[in-house]
Amino acid sequence: MPTEAEWEYAARGGLIQKIFPWGDELEPNGEHLCNVWQGKFPLENTKADGYLSTASGNTFKPNGYGLYNMVGNMWEWCANWFSSDYHLIDTINNPKGSSTGTAKSMRGGSYLCHESYCNRYRVAARTSNTPDSSTGNLGFRCVKNISIMD
Numbered sequence: 001m002p003t004e005a006e007w008e009y010a011a012r013g014g015l016i017q018k019i020f021p022w023g024d025e026l027e028p029n030g031e032h033l034c035n036v037w038q039g040k041f042p043l044e045n046t047k048a049d050g051y052l053s054t055a056s057g058n059t060f061k062p063n064g065y066g067l068y069n070m071v072g073n074m075w076e077w078c079a080n081w082f083s084s085d086y087h088l089i090d091t092i093n094n095p096k097g098s099s100t101g102t103a104k105s106m107r108g109g110s111y112l113c114h115e116s117y118c119n120r121y122r123v124a125a126r127t128s129n130t131p132d133s134s135t136g137n138l139g140f141r142c143v144k145n146i147s148i149m150d
């Protein structure tokens with residue numbers, strides 16, 4: 001699994017200082033680009049994006065790195081232990097945070113996210129949960145290191 005820094009780098013898709021993997025507007029020109037809650041949370045999901053719960057992995061447009069569903073759909077586990085100051089206690093180059101902890105970091109938000117409730121379907125948003133947690137809106141993304149020969 002990626003570290004939080006790796007996850008966020010991937011989620012941003014090459015964009016700088018943007019709220020979402022595609023820019024700053026949630027639904028540019030009315031187009032749905034991620035799977036989040038529409039309607040009145042938590043009473044009614046209008047499914048305007050086409051989904052009440054999870055969408056398949058390649059739903060919506062990929063970001064600038066060709067990655068799908070970086071925000072919304074499923075929260076994604078990250079490799080590091082959660083701490084509010086992980087970026088301060090380690091190097092600024094891919095900080096790994098604490099070597100121990102009680103909760104692992106999660107990023108990206110899910111189909112249950114709504115602006116009125118958590119607004120965590122943003123590339124910068126963070127949360128955590130204990131490693132034994134299991135919910136329908138929580139998953140993971142596998143990553144691997146590659147060597148770039150030049």
Ligand SMILES: [Cu+2]
Nearest residue numbers: 112113118120
């Ligand atoms: Cu949420």
